[in-house]
Amino acid sequence: MNPAASGGRRPRIGIGGMHIESSTFSPHRAAYDDFRVTRGAELLDRYAWTRPDGELAGRAEWVPLLHAVSLPGGPVERGTYDRIKGELIERLRLAGPLDGLVYDIHGAMSVVGLEDAEGDLTEAVREAIGPDALISAAMDPHGNVSRRFAGRLxxxxxxxxxxxxDAWETRERAARKLVERLASGSGRPHLAWVQIPVLLPGERTSTRLEPAKSLYGRLAAVEAMDGVVDAAIWVGYAWADEPRCRAAVVVTGDDPVLAVEQTRSLAREYWEMRRDFTFVGPTGGADECIAEAVASSARPFLISDSGDNPTAGGAGDLAYMLGRLLANEDLAAGRATALHPGITDPAAVAECFAAGPGATVRLSVGGGISRGRRTTPRPAS
Ligand SMILES: [Zn+2]
Structure with missing residues (x-):
């Protein structure tokens, strides 16, 4: 029986977390300024359900702690991690007794010198909040779920x-389940956890396509079972070389036998279909894709460079595709045109601004972060 339910008062629930997806193959290092850090009213405003007209506004006292979110990038500098973790823990201690925590994280953060960043952070969070409070994590399925991490949630x-x-729906679900749990006084649910020795990239696990569509589509039915609180599947994060990176399934519930049974069933299904996950489109090398685009009548013809994907932690500064576009004879002769949407290069942008509108500039681009990978365009003919 938790104190909130027995005392008849509204539960006190903290909100906080640290959210980034870090490719350990990227030379980029995420620094403090890469994070948007919110506290107080600004933090609460992120979560619609806490607003005066929000669904869960009156059902808990929402205590904003600290939330730090960054776009995907490289590993987080140790000093930056320690600073954000330190403030989160300090605010947890200063918040006074909490009945619960909505823990808003990604799950694929890498920190220089750590092998399981979320495991480390969660261990400190659990120690600060105490053994009785319930922690409800809202995650990205491209995060990782180690035993060290899951065991503290x-x-x-x-x-x-x-x-x-459904990103905001997920956070709202994590908050609602926690509020319901505290209001009913039903205490800590059982948590059945399994990691699956399969690691697939996001490009092969879109839930718009089979088999991920049906597999993920099953979760709502599992969640609705009597004795189950929630069910989730993680693909894991392919762009970090850490032992914890792999797929995982967790089913939480009051019926431990059912939770284990459902976890096993989902995990086995994932394992059995591991070779069936497909890319969201046809795949090929750069020259092959460019040739196919030029020959195709489809316009626009979109090519996605998954090797330097800034939404999965890539630096977005590789000039490789640009180099291959420039090397294509049809594009060079003007028989076809191509738009390259962007290469991170602040110095090149500054040179363009210095040259002014209408000017022609000759630049080397890219490789500012991924050193030694610049491309110099051929002179205009
Ligand atoms: Zn994701």
């Missing part, structure tokens, strides 16, 4: 759609 859920159109 009470509820975990993750987005069920990729692309993540």
């Amino acid at each position: 009470d509820l975990i859920t993750a987005h069920r759609l990729a692309p993540h159109e």
Whole structure:
């Protein structure tokens, strides 16, 4: 029986977390300024359900702690991690007794010198909040779920759609399940956890396509079972070389036998279909894709460079595709045109601004972060 339910008062629930997806193959290092850090009213405003007209506004006292979110990038500098973790823990201690925590994280953060960043952070969070409070994590299915990490949580859920159109629904679900749990006084649910020795990239696990569509589509039915609180599947994060990176399933519930049974069933299904996950489109090398685009009548013809994907932690500064576009004879002769949407290069942008509108400039681009990977365009003929 938790104190909130027995005392008849509204539970006090903290909100906080640290959210980044870090490719350990990127030379980029995420620094403090890469994070948007919110506290107080600004933090609460992120979560619609806490607003005066929000669904869960009156059902808990929402205590904003600290939330730090960054776009995907490289590993987080140790000093930056220690600073954000330190403030989160300090605010947890200063918040006074909490009945619960909505823990808003990604799950694929890498920190220089750590092998399981979320495990480390969660260990400190659990120690600060105490053994009685319930922690409800809202995650990205491209995060990782180690034993060290999961063992310190009470509820975990993750987005069920990729692309993540349900990201805010996931956070709201994590908050609602926690509020319901505290209001009913039903205490800590059982948590059945398993990691699956399969690691697939996001490009092969879109829930718009089979088999991920049906597999993820099953989660709502598992969640609705009597004795189950929530069910989630993680694809894991392919762009970090860490032992914890792999797929995982967690089912939480009051019926431990059912939770284990459902976890096993989902995990086995994932394992059995591991070779059936397909890319969202045809795949090929750069020259092959460019040739196919030029020959095709489809306009626009979109080519995605998954090797330097800034939404998965890539630096977005590789000039490789630009080099291959420039090397294509049809494009060079003007028989076809191509738009390269962007290469991160602040110095090149500054040179363009210095030259002014209408000027022609000759530049080397890219490789500012991924050193030694610049491309110099051929002179205009
Ligand atoms: Zn994701």
